[in-house]
Amino acid sequence: MTERASLSQKISAIAESATLKVDAKAKALKAEGRPVISYAAGEPDFATPAHVVDAAREALEDPANFRYSPAAGLPALRKAVAEKTLRDSGLAVEPNQVVVTNGGKQAVYQAFQVILNPGDEVLLPSPYWTTYPEAIQLADGTPVAVFADADADYKVTVAQLEAARTDKTKAIVFVSPSNPTGSVYTPEETEEIAHWALEHGVWILTDEIYQNLTYDGVRAVSIVEAVPEVADQTILLNGVAKTYAMTGWRVGWMVGPVAAMKAAANLQSHLTSNVNNIAQYAAIAA
Template identity: 75%
Template sequence: MTDQRRLSARISAIAESATLKVDAKAKALQAEGRPVISYAAGEPDFPTPAHIVEAALEAVRDPRNHRYTPAAGLPDLREAIAAKTLRDSGLAAGANQVVVTNGGKQAVYQAFQVLLDDGDEVLVPTPYWTTYPEAIKLAGGRQVDVFAGSEQGYLVTVEQLEAARTDRTRALLFVSPSNPTGAVYPPDQVKAIGEWALEHGIWVVTDEIYQNLTYAEDPEATPPRALSIVEAVPGLADQAILVNGVAKTYAMTGWRLGWMVGPADVMKGAANLQSHLTSNVSNISQRAALAALTGPQEPVEEMRRAFDRRRRTIVAELSKIEGMSVPVPEGAFYVYPDVTGLLGREWGGVTPTTSLELADLMLERAEVAAVPGEAFGPSGFLRFSYALGDEPLLEGVQRLQGLFS
C-alpha cells in the first residue's frame, strides 16, 4: 500500500465532542471509586415520563414497527411535530416540511449539508455548542465567529453580525435559549436579527431544542416564551431551518429522536440524504416521541420547575466565589460564568492561566468536573450543567468555594 493515510483528511480534522469527553473522564474516575461530581453532560437526571415509556412498550409488541418505514418519519409523528411547531414556534408547516432524525445532532448535520457548498460562510454567535463547528466543517463551510461576552449577556447584536457579513455569507446559526450560556434573546432583538437576515437573503438555522425550558424572575410566574425567529419575522419561513427534538424537554436523550422543519424542497433534499445515511429513525423511538408530543405535559412542567430551583441555587452559590462573574441564565439548564478573575492566581501551588487548566485543577483538587470555555470558543469561561440532583449540585459548588477561598 503506497498511500500511508489511515483516515481521510475530513475525518482527521474532526474533534471529539468536548462535553462528552469531560463527562466520560468524570465517569471513569467515578468508576475508580473517586467521588467526582460532574456538571459536564447536558442531560436531565429525570427518567423519561411513564406514559412515554408505556407507548414504547406497546410499540415494541406491534409488528408494524418491526419493518422499514418512510425515511422522513412516520406520518402521524410528522403531523404532531408540525402541530408543535405551530404552537411553540408560530410557523405553520405541513408534514411534508418535517424530517425526523436520529437526535438533534443529525438534524444540525443535515441542515448544513443541504445548505452549504465549499467555502460558504456561516455566522456563528459565540460561545457555541461544540457540534456546530464540526457540522459546518463537514459540509465544506467556513465558520465565522461573532463573539458576545458576559458583559453583553452573551447576546450578539445586528451591528456585530453586519460587521462579520461578506459576499460569501450563506447562513446564520441562531440559538435561543443557548447552549452553553443559557441566554435567551429578548423579542426585539430576535426581530431585529431576523429582519437583518431577511434583508440580506441569509439562511437561518435556528436550534430550538431548549425552547420549552425558560424561567421567570418569580418562580411562581408563567415563564416567558423563547420567541422563535420565524415567528418574529414570518417572511423568514422560506429561508430558515428549525432544529428541535424531545431529548431535553422530555428527558429522552437516549431515545435519539430529533427533527428538522423547513421549506418543502429543502426538506426533500434532507430526506434524500437521510435515505442513504440512516433511513428511518427507530420506529419505537418515533412512537415514544408521538406520545411525548401529544400526551400529558404535566411532567414537563415538573421538570422545568426543578431546573429553575437548581438554577437559582447554582447561580447564588457560584456568585459567592470571588473572581467568578455569573450572568443569570434565562433558559436551558446551563450557567456559564466568566472565570477570568480566577486565572493567573495561585491555588494550592498551581497557577492556571486558561479555563482548560482551571477545569483540570478543579477535577484534580476538588473532584468537580465542568467543561472549559475552550470547548465553546474563547478561554476564560466554564460551563456548568445544573441538570443533576439538588444535593450533588450544592455539594459540588461548596467544594469549589473551599478550593477558591
C-alpha cells in the first residue's frame, strides 16, 4: 500500500473490543459443544420480556415505522427516558435533553466527541470497561487512568482524582455500579466526587447502564441526585440492554444539558440518523 493510500493512523491505532473478542470466542467454543461459561459481555440470563417483544411485533404493523424518524429519537421514547431519568436518577429533564442512540456504546462515543478537544485529558477510574479509553482517543482526548485496587473496593477517592488533575483535565468518567468490578459508590463518596467536579469545572460522564442491577438492598445513587447542581456539567449514559435484557436490540441514550444534546443530535444526524424504529417502540414498552 502506498503512503497516499494508507489507512487512518487514528483508526488503525484503535484496538478491537476485548469484550466482544472474548465473547465471540466463547460462543464459538459453545457451538463446538464445549461447556463454556463466559464472563465477557454483560448479558442477562433471561429473555427480553414478552410485552416488549409484543410491542415490537405491533410496531411492525404500522408502515410509518418503515420510514425515517427524528435523528434524536422518537418523541414518545425521549419522553419515556426523561421520566425514567427522574424516577431512577432523581433528575428532572425535558425530552429535548435526551438523545436516543444505537446502544449505550454509541452514547459513550458521542459524549466524548461532544465535549473533548485535541489534548484534553479524561480521568478514568481503573479497572475500567475496555471501550472507554478507545472512545476517548477517537475524540482526540487523552485517557488518564486512576487506579483503585481491591483494598479500596475498586473505588477512587477525591484525593486520587486531585493528584491526577492537571490544567488539561476536561472530564471524569464515573461508573456506579462499576463495569467491570461491580462496586457501588456510597451516597457520601458520590457526593464528594460531585463537589470536586463542581469546584474544578470538570465534566462528568456517568455511565448508569447497570444502575438497576444491584443486590442486598444496595441502591446506586446517581451523581446528579447526590448533587443536583452538577447536572449542568454532566452527561448521563444509559440504555435498555442490561435492565430489560435487550442487549441485541441496540437502544441506548444520553441525557444532558440542552446545548450538549443539540450537538450530539447534530453529530448523530450525520453518523447514523435515527435508531431502528421497531426497537424504539420496544424500548418504550420496556
